Amino acid sequence: MTAPDLEPLPDGVLETLRQVSTSTIATQLYKRGFRQPQLLGVKPISEVADGFVGEAFTMRFIPMREDVDGVDPYRSGNTFQWEAFEALQPGQVLVVDSYRTATAASGGDMLMTRAWKRGAAAVVTDGGLRDGHVLAQMPFPTYASEITITTRAAQHHVADLNVPIGCAGVAVYPGDVLIGDRDGVLVIPRHLAAEVAEQGLEQEKLEAFVSTKIHAGEPLWGNYPPGDEVKAEYQASLKEADGSPGPGENPS
Template sequence: MPPVHEHEPLEPQVLDKLRRISTATLATRLFAEGLRQQFLVGLSPLNPDLDGFVGEAFTMRFIPAREDLDTLESLPGEDNLQWLGVESLSEGQVMVIDSRSDISAASAGDMLVTRALHRGATAFITDGAFRDGHVLASLPLPTYARAVTATTRLTSFHVADLQVPIGCAGVAVYPGDILVGDRDGVIVVPRHLAPRIVDQALEQEELEHYLHTRVHAGEPLLGGLYPPSEETREQFRQWKKARA
């Protein structure tokens, strides 16, 4: 069985607020905390019509395949960690695969992703490729990858670990970290920072929506509109109060 990681549960309102915040806004708030790059660069949603997701990381780590171990006969074996990982997913978790940014073979296909959907996963992510892209694009489970390929995982990858720290698209992901996805991509929020930044991020999201309406109305950025001056922020507060 994969290691069990005990985490302090996050308040449900933290996750609810994160669902209302874009990856761009979260990137800015994380930068303010000193984290320069938490976005999984190069990954795209296979179904861009889905709004996004929020969930806790369940990690899987690949190493290069070896011909005597990674065979078709190995798939039904009890030591197939990929099958075990999917069957170990819990409600609200996100499968995150470290494929070493290698798209030479698929990290998973429709069977595993569909099973993850029915296990209660909120997303399935790799920094490599998926197969059966046309099927995954039709599922209600968000999937993110660099590419789509028909090549089986066995040609390139061996599943070495579950629920260990990994690198995905060059970003460190620890089991239990919070992943947030939208139509632009996915960002990793360290679990301990999520409660600290969520209110500021939601306020920034609302402020930028307000500023966008003014820019869209033809106002120039210079003169204190963006970045907003204190006068502009006060106008935002009055606008927000009038809408309450």
């Protein structure tokens, strides 16, 4: 396991992303040519954690094989899973490539609790998680495709950590930014995180303005997507809100 050498994200990027919906981020990524950034089929397990934003720490599973993986993972010598949870840093998201197989769990409440107590942002897998009744009430974001009772060692071998993986059909590189809410999880390429955060927040503000018009009974045409006239109205509303003089006005 070798952690990638990554430049820190600019200050405030993750905090800004927490103010932006996954739908808005998906739109921002679509504008940049990323058509499917969502981990399809991956759903929130916790009923009390609203969502997360964090940087990817990846784990790759392959099918277990009987001559390599014994009944007791400790005695088999494959301790990557425990190493991963002990290496998680505050704000990181453990993203597990379970090759979309939920016949055995990717982990259970003990491991999820350890991630929570280490300050991790979330655990995400395209496979299953155990102890769903516990995870549902844990104030820590967990995402999976299924609740699976069977233990991980019955099906999965942990092959590698902090390497590029595929999770639910989406490429995830160590250090990519993931964002999750009640609708699901998206992957933001790390180098785009700052501009997606900034422009996503601006989109949120503009669409909040547009929403008031749609709720007032106005038509979609010209309003959504917003045309030039609506954008001008929005900019005027911002100037009015902060007291700045509009075009042609003299400051008092």
